[in-house]
Amino acid sequence: MKVRTIEVRERVMARNDELAVGVRERLGAAGVPAFNLVSSPGSGKTLLLERTLERLGDRLRMAVVTGDVQTQNDADRLAARTDRLVQAVVTNGACHLDASQVTSALEAVDLGDTDLLFIENVGNLVCPASWDLGETAKVVVFSVTEGEDKPVKYPKMFRLARYAVLNKVDLLPHLDFDLERAMAFARQVNPDLRFFLTSARTGEGMEEWCAFLEDEVATAREAAATAGGGPEAAAGDGGGAAVEAAAAGEG
Ligand SMILES: Nc1nc2c(ncn2[C@@H]2O[C@H](COP(=O)(O)OP(=O)(O)OP(=O)(O)O)[C@@H](O)[C@H]2O)c(=O)[nH]1
Ligand SMILES: [Mg+2]
Secondary structure, eight states: OHHHHHHHHHHHHHHHHHHHHHHHHHHHHHTOOEEEEEOSTTSSHHHHHHHHHHHHTTTOOEEEEEEESSOSHHHHHHHTTOSSOEEEEEOTTOSSOOHHHHHHHHTTOOGGGOSEEEEEOOSOSSGGGGOOOSOSEEEEEEETTSOTTHHHHSHHHHHHOSEEEEEOGGGGGGSOOOHHHHHHHHHHHOTTOEEEEOOTTTOTTHHHHHHHHHHHHHHHHHHHHHTTOOGGGGOOOOOOSOOEEEOOOOO
């Protein structure tokens, strides 16, 4: 019985990885970088995205897929900051998004009319680490109220992330959180991690974060053009109302 359970799970993961390859190929051909925001609940992913949409909305066409175990609250908050389609995935209990949900969400996104894709994953520092969504990179959002040792307690997430946003730095004067110690723990599990220090509340650090995103868009566009595709070659179906994808699943 146990062996069978493992086999089933392996098939589910293998199917997920196949779909993730498809997502990555589509995004690559379209020259659209995709960032998968992962974190423990409440680190500030949605507020960071709200501020990013506000700051870059005039310059970049940004699409958002946001996952929650229950409710569409985050999608509603984000939809208030952009005229573009925000897609809510309600996972109905699953503690992570998967590649099939992102594939479904992308059906309603015209990649030829998109510069950048954000995926806000379910707030959880364990499950989302195991599920490739076809993203360009995982961005782990780590707020200063969580304690310095999270990177060593949840190493897989920090190892797989390429970027770490240390958020809520406005609260540092009120806490005994040691920023250097937290960064040292993170480097211990992932020496290549690039850090951004932000306060989504006050706007501190948002300029550097947004400049980075603009650079990533330029790089992805250039790579797609060099590969012979380019943004023009990747038009899909556009528009539509907010989509709610329901999925039962396991972590
Ligand atoms: N002081 C301060 N509060 C913040 C900051 N960023 C987010 N918050 C607050 O932290 C709380 C959680 O923020 P969210 O943006 O909902 O966090 P989240 O990571 O999207 O949460 P989940 O999606 O539930 O995992 C809210 O009350 C935010 O206003 C920040 O930089 N500084
Ligand atoms: Mg959120």
